[in-house]
Amino acid sequence: MRLAVHVKLLPTPEQASALEATLYACNRAATHASRVAFTKDLKDRNGLQKEVSAELKATFGLSAQPAVRAMKKVVDAYAALKANLRAGNLGSPASKRYRRAVGSPIAFRREAAQPFDDRCLSWQLDARTVSIWTVAGRMRGIRFACSADQLKTLVEYRKGESDLVCRGGTWFLIATCDIPDPEVYEPVDWIGVDRGIVNLATTSDGSNYQGRRLGRYRRWQARKRAELQARRTRSATRRLTRRARKERRYATHMNHRISKEIVSVAQRTGRGIAVEVLGGIRERVRLRGDQRGALSMWPFRQLGAHLAYKAQRAGVPFLEVDAAYTSQRCPRCGHTARANRLDRNRFFCRQCGLAGPADVVAGVNVRDRARSAWVFVTAPAPAT
Known part of the structure; x- marks a missing residue:
């Protein structure tokens, strides 16, 4: 690599x-x-x-x-x-x-x-x-x-x-x-990682990396940015540039810290890491005006990139799986419905009664899909 x-x-x-x-x-x-x-x-x-x-x-x-x-x-x-x-x-x-x-x-x-x-x-x-x-x-x-x-x-x-x-x-x-790539080991299981805005990352183990601190910091930066933009001076423009760089560095630092911890847990326990494919999310979802800024500043792509390259350096298996309905599907009975998601934080299966934090349920679904996908990735090619 x-x-x-x-x-x-x-x-x-x-x-x-x-x-x-x-x-x-x-x-x-x-x-x-x-x-x-x-x-x-x-x-x-x-x-x-x-x-x-x-x-x-x-x-x-x-x-x-x-x-x-x-x-x-x-x-x-x-x-x-x-x-x-x-x-x-x-x-x-x-x-x-x-x-x-x-x-x-x-x-x-x-x-x-x-x-x-x-x-x-x-x-x-x-x-x-x-x-x-x-x-x-x-x-x-x-x-x-x-x-x-x-x-x-x-x-x-x-x-x-x-x-x-x-x-x-x-x-x-x-x-x-x-740097030569280390040999990727055969995982004993997978850690499913669900990425979000309120919670930057939630794993199938129940580990939760909240984004409240980053959200508060960015809202504060947005207020300061509006004040500087209203002045319309060269000095304000220079300060805006410095603030933008500082904000990017802060988000990058948080993504490095989160990805490093997840990769170290996977390496220590002999498991792989699975994340959702979130490409094109801006085109797929419809948002209110007040939500667009939060989505544009959401560093999910960078977090995925950090997880990928840190896993590659450590020899940890890494997979991207389909993101469809991971937050609406019950990992126990497979029932999928929008009504299973009571609100942003809570999941309750209408069929079997399984309940829990919605982001953890999504992480478990990502983990289960990685288990199935790895069988096809490692399966030998048919003889010709």
């Missing part, structure tokens, strides 16, 4: 100035190459390189390899746009968002990440320093900070490009590490 390791750079003021100028030059060059690619319909790297390579070096002061990385960034951006259009992530061809995406060239922000390969960037892991190409020449001895686990991962598994990023005046390198 591929893992991105974030390390914090600790440049001197002179080094930071050179890094800033380099990032700015690379993104200006990428934006120019993007305009040429859009105008002349050049979406392959070789064709784009023949067209703009000399110009990027002469006009923007890039060396050969950084120019190649900038052009590759442009090609990758158009490939990602094409994939999103094909998947319908930008709406129908008649939508305003779709037309805006295809009607103008891709532009890169001044502080957008810039990839560097081993020709432009070298790591001195023992000394915890890096040497990186800049428009002011090769900058050597730039210190970085990371944990002992991150350093060990870099030493053993770092491979390929590293991205230079500046966030709020702080510099980072994001290194790609190829």
